[in-house]
Amino acid sequence: DVKVTQSSRYLVKRTGEKVFLECVQDMDHENMFWYRQDPGLGLRLIYFSYDVKMKEKGDIPEGYSVSREKKERFSLILESASTNQTSMYLCASSAGGGYQPQHFGDGTRLSIL
């Protein structure tokens, strides 16, 4: 079974801090994704990556950056955390090819105080 592991289930940070959310997958998937999930808004794509050192902006990239130095790891970075970034963050991975499903991690519930 594919396993997508997010480093923290719950995280509390302060406004202005630099925050790192880590995601690791164990199935050698090419594609990795970061979403944020908010009530009534569904899942919104922040960034995605097709390969190592490659990244593409999603629908809401402002205030975020990503890093993919190794194929199995995809990091989401909040450069200067703000209260409106309090949310549930979901990482996903998939093999190449549009019919391949995405496999999700458990999510990180991030609170910015």
Next chain:
Amino acid sequence: AQTVTQSQPEMSVQEAETVTLSCTYDTSESDYYLFWYKQPPSRQMILVIRQEAYKQQNATENRFSVNFQKAAKSFSLKISDSQLGDAAMYFCAYRRKRDDKIIFGKGTRLHILP
């Protein structure tokens, strides 16, 4: 731009009954993929069922089936013999063939009444 609309934010169904969740999407593409994902409370999101747009036959997975109407751009999910474990948030998703970007609807929360 592609959009995915789930018009029912919340639904309830009696255990053992059948329920249909609706999903419509907007696209100018002719070849794409459609998915339904399930997110149980405080648990991981998992794939329920998927459909390739060029296939006319509706996908089925045990108690789950879809009604795919390409011309109407509709992709509804039918759950037969509903069970308590089906209680979850259900997301409809669209993925175009030419890249791997996926667009999710806002979700439908399904309650199962014992």
